[in-house]
Amino acid sequence: MSQTLTILATGAIGIVAGFAFAGIRILRLTRRLRAAQTAALRDPLTGIANRAGLAHAYAQALQAGCRLSVVVLDLDEFKSINTDHGHAGGDLLLIQVARRLSALDRPVIAVARLSGDEFAVLIDATGTEAAMLAAHQVWQAISRWPYALGARDVAISATIGLAVWRLGDHLSQGLRQADMAMLAAKQDGSDVRLADLASPQVLDRPAWRDRDNRHRR
Known part of the structure; x- marks a missing residue:
């Protein structure tokens, strides 16, 4: 037993x-x-969201009832940073930009790196005026203070396009509208530009080497 x-x-x-x-x-x-x-959902270089992460944040914000706007920005004359400081210097700059964007408080609710030196910022703000104020705060966060690249401090600015979502718009539509506004800002020399949602025009995205024309005049 x-x-x-x-x-x-x-x-x-x-x-x-x-x-x-x-x-x-x-x-x-x-x-x-x-x-x-x-x-x-993360950009491997900067640690912030990538496009998939942005889409995830967008879906969550919609479920939470946020009034969304989106900023699309890229860094002016970023190519010269890679030329003068090498790709390691360019990567270091992108990391620092991502940190500054990530440190922003509400109404910024999400930041993402789309590609190269192009970033997107989701804003929860009621009304165009509040969204524009937030977009200018994003510009100041990037452009007001220089960046430490090795032993040198380097000043960098950005060009920003802003789109305020309308009911029924998809993420891709908002990004496209903000991107168009950013390209228009580069053409007219402004720092922040609001997308003209009434215009049906669809601009062809210019080649990468042509996107900083306003700084080559």
């Missing part, structure tokens, strides 16, 4: 140990999956 009990107890211990081991494996896999999902 005692031998039978010993066998049963040993088997039970083995089963419990097996369940515990399986539980640990499941926990580890779950953590890895969550880490992978988070990484898929």
